[in-house]
Amino acid sequence: MKRSDWVKFIGRSLSAVMIMFGSQSVLAVQPFNMTKGVTDISQRVFDLHMLILYICFGIGILVFSVMFYSILKHRKSKGHKPATFHESASLEFIWTVVPFVILIAITIPATKVLIEMEDTTKADMTIKVTGYQWMWHYEYIDHDVNFYSALKTSRDEIYNREEKNPNYLLEVDNELVLPTDRKVRFLFTANDVIHAWWVPELAIKKDAIPGFINESWTNITKPGVFRGQCAELCGRDHGFMPVVVRAVEPEEFDQWIAERKGKANKNFAALENAQHTLANSN
Amino acid sequence: MSTTAAEGHHADHPSGIMRWITTTNHKDIGTLYLWFAFIMFFVGGFMALIIRSELFQPGLQFVDPQFFNSMTTMHALIMVFGVVMPAFTGFANWMIPMMIGGTDMALPRLNNWSFWILPFAFTMMGSTLFMDGGGPAGGWTLYPPLTLQTGNALPFVVFAIHLMGMSSIMGAINVIATILNMRAPGMTLMKMPLFVWTWLITAYLLIAVMPVLAGGVTMLLTDKFFGTSFFNAAGGGDPVLFQHIFWFFGHPEVYILILPSFGVVSTIIPTFARKPLFGYSSMVYATASIAFLSFIVWAHHMFTVGMPLAGALFFMFATMLVAVPTGVKVFNWVCTMWRGAMTFETPMLFSIAFIILFTIGGFSGLMLALTPADFQYHDTYFVVAHFHYVLVPGSIFAIIAATYYWLPKWTGHMYNETLGKAHFWLSAIFVNITFFPMHFVGLAGMPRRIPDYALQFSDYNQIATIGAFGFGFAQLLFLWLVIQTIRGGAKTTDQVWEGAEGLEWTLSSPPPYHSFTTPPLIK
Numbered sequence: 001m002k003r004s005d006w007v008k009f010i011g012r013s014l015s016a017v018m019i020m021f022g023s024q025s026v027l028a029v030q031p032f033n034m035t036k037g038v039t040d041i042s043q044r045v046f047d048l049h050m051l052i053l054y055i056c057f058g059i060g061i062l063v064f065s066v067m068f069y070s071i072l073k074h075r076k077s078k079g080h081k082p083a084t085f086h087e088s089a090s091l092e093f094i095w096t097v098v099p100f101v102i103l104i105a106i107t108i109p110a111t112k113v114l115i116e117m118e119d120t121t122k123a124d125m126t127i128k129v130t131g132y133q134w135m136w137h138y139e140y141i142d143h144d145v146n147f148y149s150a151l152k153t154s155r156d157e158i159y160n161r162e163e164k165n166p167n168y169l170l171e172v173d174n175e176l177v178l179p180t181d182r183k184v185r186f187l188f189t190a191n192d193v194i195h196a197w198w199v200p201e202l203a204i205k206k207d208a209i210p211g212f213i214n215e216s217w218t219n220i221t222k223p224g225v226f227r228g229q230c231a232e233l234c235g236r237d238h239g240f241m242p243v244v245v246r247a248v249e250p251e252e253f254d255q256w257i258a259e260r261k262g263k264a265n266k267n268f269a270a271l272e273n274a275q276h277t278l279a280n281s282n
Numbered sequence: 283m284s285t286t287a288a289e290g291h292h293a294d295h296p297s298g299i300m301r302w303i304t305t306t307n308h309k310d311i312g313t314l315y316l317w318f319a320f321i322m323f324f325v326g327g328f329m330a331l332i333i334r335s336e337l338f339q340p341g342l343q344f345v346d347p348q349f350f351n352s353m354t355t356m357h358a359l360i361m362v363f364g365v366v367m368p369a370f371t372g373f374a375n376w377m378i379p380m381m382i383g384g385t386d387m388a389l390p391r392l393n394n395w396s397f398w399i400l401p402f403a404f405t406m407m408g409s410t411l412f413m414d415g416g417g418p419a420g421g422w423t424l425y426p427p428l429t430l431q432t433g434n435a436l437p438f439v440v441f442a443i444h445l446m447g448m449s450s451i452m453g454a455i456n457v458i459a460t461i462l463n464m465r466a467p468g469m470t471l472m473k474m475p476l477f478v479w480t481w482l483i484t485a486y487l488l489i490a491v492m493p494v495l496a497g498g499v500t501m502l503l504t505d506k507f508f509g510t511s512f513f514n515a516a517g518g519g520d521p522v523l524f525q526h527i528f529w530f531f532g533h534p535e536v537y538i539l540i541l542p543s544f545g546v547v548s549t550i551i552p553t554f555a556r557k558p559l560f561g562y563s564s565m566v567y568a569t570a571s572i573a574f575l576s577f578i579v580w581a582h583h584m585f586t587v588g589m590p591l592a593g594a595l596f597f598m599f600a601t602m603l604v605a606v607p608t609g610v611k612v613f614n615w616v617c618t619m620w621r622g623a624m625t626f627e628t629p630m631l632f633s634i635a636f637i638i639l640f641t642i643g644g645f646s647g648l649m650l651a652l653t654p655a656d657f658q659y660h661d662t663y664f665v666v667a668h669f670h671y672v673l674v675p676g677s678i679f680a681i682i683a684a685t686y687y688w689l690p691k692w693t694g695h696m697y698n699e700t701l702g703k704a705h706f707w708l709s710a711i712f713v714n715i716t717f718f719p720m721h722f723v724g725l726a727g728m729p730r731r732i733p734d735y736a737l738q739f740s741d742y743n744q745i746a747t748i749g750a751f752g753f754g755f756a757q758l759l760f761l762w763l764v765i766q767t768i769r770g771g772a773k774t775t776d777q778v779w780e781g782a783e784g785l786e787w788t789l790s791s792p793p794p795y796h797s798f799t800t801p802p803l804i805k
Binding site: 030031032033034035044045048049052053056059060063064066067070071074075076077080081082083084085086087088091092095096099100103106107110111113114115117118157158159160164166167168169170188192193194196198200203204205206207209210211212214215227228229230231232233234235236237238239240 | 420613620624662737
């Protein structure tokens with residue numbers, strides 16, 4: 001290749017990298033960065049992630065350039081004679097204070113985001129999420145609707161007897177339906193061991209702990225299906241209890257909840273009865 | 283005449299297997315520790331390859347999810363307690379008496395015991411894999427209530443952890459007693475080599491936190507078998523309490539795994555840069571600050587348990603502070619290299635790779651410290667990438683570097699430099715192929731500790747698996763090199779390395795059975 005070809009090649013590779021960082025779906029590569037998500041909070045968490053990432057890149061490039069310059073130039077094989085200096089008060093002062101200042105600069109936006117994430121007041125509705133080995137139970141507290149949500153992927157797909165569908169391991173029988181543009185508060189708890197409810201697009205990951213109730217909230221800005229997983233090791237089928245959230249327009253949600261009312265509760269009651277029968281027969 | 287008789291008696295020790303079982307000699311015990319760590323490294327590595335094989339493709343191919351979970355649990359317990367900690371105790375045994383101008387460790391019989399507990403502890407822990415209900419599968423963090431679902435394995439694992447804790451505490455007491463009492467006249471604390479300093483601080487950390495772990499696992503045991511409810515919410519207990527106990531041990535523990543590495547790298551870089559260590563006293567203070575901070579950052583491992591805002595903020599700020607003394611160390615190493623006259627023998631190569639790759643692990647650690655972002659990173663492969671970057675090209679590379687650096691002193695033979703360099707390049711390349719893609723797959727949303735995953739994670743997992751096999755097999759070359767060097771090779775001088783400084787290099791290679799029988803003169 002000629003020199004100009006090299007320049008073009010490098011330019012093209014660089015722009016490819018830039019594109020991949022900018023929008024992951026343009027090229028057919030697998031996602032490799034955090035999602036920007038679909039809420040104001042998730043976008044701000046993403047920005048925070050990119051800020052600290054670029055700061056790390058900056059420091060890394062600086063420190064490693066000095067180091068590699070030294071590795072290339074200060075070699076015995078090049079006849080370099082060793083210096084004898086071994087301390088410098090001013091240098092050591094600078095590299096203690098400067099990182100400290102940078103850290104404070106990062107904690108300011110981080111603290112702001114955190115304070116907002118923790119503010120669960122003024123919610124429009126509340127959903128209680130209970131972790132079970134190995135499924136989720138959702139209860140729409142204000143609407144008297146509740147149901148279980150478990151993995152839908154077939155064993156044949158898991159054991160490679162059937163081709164895997166695109167949503168392999170990230171599909172459930174009953175999706176958690178949520179309205180957009182409403183502040184939804186979550187209450188998390190668990191029935192057996194600790195689980196963690198995680199949907200990357202909502203930037204929520206909260207432990208569901210037996211005997212505890214944790215809180216979080218979201219306000220989804222656009223309709224869609226958002227998939228996540230249990231994030232705390234909870235036993236044999238920890239990898240097989242996904243979370244699927246379907247966000248719909250508020251009107252559609254109201255319609256859905258009206259249809260759903262009462263229907264699933266019977267199933268729930270039936271299941272509870274079955275559990276009682278089982279317990280009694282033991 | 284009586285002196286010669288006494289010396290003659292000392293030099294005369296049992297041979298064969300009894301030499302190793304009854305030994306109270308710091309070099310013999312150091313060797314035992316190092317071989318034990320080496321064997322466990324391959325056992326733990328084999329488990330890692332089982333994990334990586336299952337994760338090569340989506341779907342369940344080779345193992346049952348429950349067995350997969352016990353592999354991740356055992357891999358971690360073995361690598362932490364069976365490889366990194368014993369390896370560094372081995373180096374401490376071999377090198378501390380030689381570095382401070384002593385004859386031996388201060389408490390030789392205790393030394394024998396602290397080693398010989400270990401094989402029993404690990405046999406007991408390993409045997410649980412063959413028990414009813416299988417090995418422990420609740421993760422090495424042993425969180426209840428999940429861990430309380432463990433079958434017959436639980437009491438054996440708890441007892442094994444007690445034994446490992448006793449071994450570490452005895453080892454730590456011995457290191458402190460040796461450093462404080464056995465220094466040659468004139469070897470003031472601020473003249474000690476940095477490896478000795480980092481070990482002194484590590485030993486205090488061990489004594490402080492191993493009993494905490496022992497307490498925590500004992501509470502698990504009584505919850506399971508004696509009807510207590512420490513961690514059982516239904517009985518008025520608190521499942522999160524265990525996490526606080528565990529990480530109050532666990533965070534100082536990760537510095538126990540890394541501080542001696544700092545000592546090793548601070549010893550090797552000046553030797554091959556032919557220039558004194560930059561900022562010796564700031565290195566000592568930085569190590570001490572890191573050790574102090576390690577006690578007030580534990581809850582950053584559990585940001586998602588739902589702690590009060592003030593708690594989350596405190597632990598975020600405290601965690602970010604760790605970056606300051608750690609940064610000081612990295613800058614000091616770079617400044618030690620600056621305007622030196624460097625050569626790049628295998629120990630130096632591993633040390634330079636340590637600085638670069640450990641710093642990358644430090645960066646991801648800084649990212650994890652930001653609580654809001656941690657909610658996205660927590661319990662994903664991003665965390666797996668982070669702690670493997672600080673532990674594999676961190677602690678393990680430091681252990682390998684130390685082995686190449688001191689092996690010629692121990693054996694009197696030079697290792698094969700060409701093969702050593704080949705081992706370095708294979709390790710350095712494959713370690714990145716293994717662990718770098720884990721950052722991406724974690725950010726993309728893959729949780730850790732799962733035996734099967736969604737399709738969009740397949741490419742990175744495949745790359746990681748290929749890297750893991752490459753890294754694993756490259757270590758067989760290391761084993762071969764060590765054996766070859768012990769059995770023969772070019773004779774080395776006492777100083778071994780042109781730029782090496784310190785008391786250990788004034789002794790013959792290999793050194794005498796009892797290091798300094800008369801105290802050396804210290805300038």
